[in-house]
Amino acid sequence: xxLSERHLIGxxxxxxxxxLALRMRxxxxxxxxxxxxxxxxxxxxxxxxxxxxxxxxxxxxVVDEQLLEELRAEVLVHADETGWLEHGHxxxxxxxxxxxxxxxxxxxxxxxVFDDMLGALxxxxxxxxxxxxxxxxxxxxxxLAHVLRKAIGLEESLDRQAGMxxxxxxxxxxxxxxxxxxxxxGPPPQDLxxxxxxQLQALWRLCREHADSEHAKTRALVRELLNDWESFWIVLxxxxxxxxxxxxxxxxxxxxxxxxxxxxxxNPQGSRAVAVLASVIDTCRQRxxxxxxxxxxxxxxRRRGHSAPLLPAAA
Numbered sequence: 001x002x003l004s005e006r007h008l009i010g011x012x013x014x015x016x017x018x019x020l021a022l023r024m025r026x027x028x029x030x031x032x033x034x035x036x037x038x039x040x041x042x043x044x045x046x047x048x049x050x051x052x053x054x055x056x057x058x059x060x061x062v063v064d065e066q067l068l069e070e071l072r073a074e075v076l077v078h079a080d081e082t083g084w085l086e087h088g089h090x091x092x093x094x095x096x097x098x099x100x101x102x103x104x105x106x107x108x109x110x111x112x113v114f115d116d117m118l119g120a121l122x123x124x125x126x127x128x129x130x131x132x133x134x135x136x137x138x139x140x141x142x143x144l145a146h147v148l149r150k151a152i153g154l155e156e157s158l159d160r161q162a163g164m165x166x167x168x169x170x171x172x173x174x175x176x177x178x179x180x181x182x183x184x185x186g187p188p189p190q191d192l193x194x195x196x197x198x199q200l201q202a203l204w205r206l207c208r209e210h211a212d213s214e215h216a217k218t219r220a221l222v223r224e225l226l227n228d229w230e231s232f233w234i235v236l237x238x239x240x241x242x243x244x245x246x247x248x249x250x251x252x253x254x255x256x257x258x259x260x261x262x263x264x265x266x267n268p269q270g271s272r273a274v275a276v277l278a279s280v281i282d283t284c285r286q287r288x289x290x291x292x293x294x295x296x297x298x299x300x301x302r303r304r305g306h307s308a309p310l311l312p313a314a315a
Contacts, residue, residue, distance in 0.1 A: 009043070011299035014051040015292050021052050022277055025258045055295055056273035058302040062311055063279045067103050072121045074098040076241070079128045080248035081109060082256055085264030086271050093259070093275075097251045100314045102282040104255070106271040109133075125238075127245050130224050142231040143245035148173045150221050162218045165210060169221070172196075172203050176236065183239035192236040200233060251282060280311070287314040 020026045020034065028045045035041040035048075071077060077098050084093040084106050092109040095102065096117050107113045111133040118126075127141045128134040151173060154166030179192050188195070207222040225232065235241050255278055265271045277295075284291035289312055298308050 009047070009051060011296045011303065013041075014055055014299055015296045017048055017051040018055050018277060018295060019292055021048075022258070022274070022281065025261050027262065052277070053269060053273050055299055056276040058298050058308060059280045059295060060272075060276050061308045062298065063103060063276050066310055067101050067279060067283055068117065071096055071098060071101045071103055072118055074101065074122075075124045077118065077122070077124060077126055078242075078245055078248035078251075079114070079126060079134065080245060080252055081129075081131065082252055084259060084271070086268070087264075087266050091271070093252065093255060095248050095251045097247055097282075100283070100286050102251050102279060102286060104275040104278045104282075106265070106275050111136075125241060127242055127248070129245065130228055135228070140228075140231045141234055141241050142228050143243070144173055144177055144232065144235070145244040145246070147221070147224065147232065148177075150217075150224075154217055154221060157215075157217070159215050159218070161210075161213075162215045165206060165218055165222070168203065168206060169225075172199055175199070176233070177243055180235050180239045180243060188239075192239065193233075196233075196236060204229070283311060287312065289315065 017031060017035075020031045021028070026034065028048050031048050032043060032045055035043055077096050079094070079096050081092045081094045084091045086106070091106055092113075094105045094107070094113055094117065096105075097103075103117065105113055105117055109131070114133050114137075123139070125139045125141055126134065126137050127143065129143065129146065134140060148170065151166045151169040154162050155170055157163050157166065176196060179188065179195065182188065183192060203225075207225050210218055210222050211226060213219040213222070235243060255274075265274055280295060281291040284294055294309075294311060301307070301309055
């Protein structure tokens with residue numbers, strides 16, 4: 001059988017194409033132009049696309065069989081989600097990240113995605129936003145920095161009552177965060193929960209009083225607090241827990257930029273390729289391994305009919 005251009009592409013070149021597409025955020029046409037102008041290679045857009053998809057299929061077992069299992073065994077996982085377009089239809093890009101593992105998924109904004117990613121096997125702490133799908137999980141922590149920004153915005157409102165509520169909430173959050181930071185430096189002189197008990201009771205009454213406020217942002221913020229009340233203040237019992245969800249927000253940042261440049265993906269296969277390769281790339285970087293060396297090794301082994309190698313632990 002005659003060799004086609006697809007058969008002539010080695011693992012290293014295929015992974016280089018993945019790097020251009022996913023890290024450099026180049027379109028398939030721009031990749032085609034770069035390969036022609038700089039390397040003298042003439043590849044069709046279809047073959048370039050096939051390289052990305054073949055690499056994702058080869059790496060999928062690493063994500064499904066290794067990374068998800070390791071993520072479920074973590075003590076702390078940060079979760080977040082943001083919009084993603086697939087052929088013009090709104091889906092969501094989800095991220096679940098720990099200190100050494102990051103896994104992405106693209107799908108609907110539903111509880112099913114959370115269950116598929118972490119499932120019943122996860123018993124650690126979950127840092128998340130206020131999306132309702134997370135609320136049934138017991139060991140949950142809410143980002144205090146997120147609600148602090150909202151409180152500051154409310155404090156700056158021209159509505160006098162909204163400003164008063166925002167100020168009280170900001171003061172409470174700043175004092176709680178200061179106490180947690182101090183507790184990390186050494187044992188606190190008093191139990192943090194007891195120390196802030198009266199302050200939190202007063203805030204609870206304030207939120208209940210204004211849960212039906214005519215001011216939309218006031219109503220939304222106090223209801224958010226009431227819905228996740230214990231998740232905001234659990235850090236008083238466990239000061240070692242994070243106060244922000246910055247880890248998940250940082251993990252999403254590059255891929256949000258890529259979405260804005262490329263307008264998302266065209267079909268479920270493309271969405272799956274992005275999620276798999278993004279998971280491998282970001283996890284490799286967390287573990288201080290070259291994602292491109294590892295992806296090339298995966299591709300070589302899978303082309304030989306072997307199983308995908310395991311991603312090494314953090315260096």
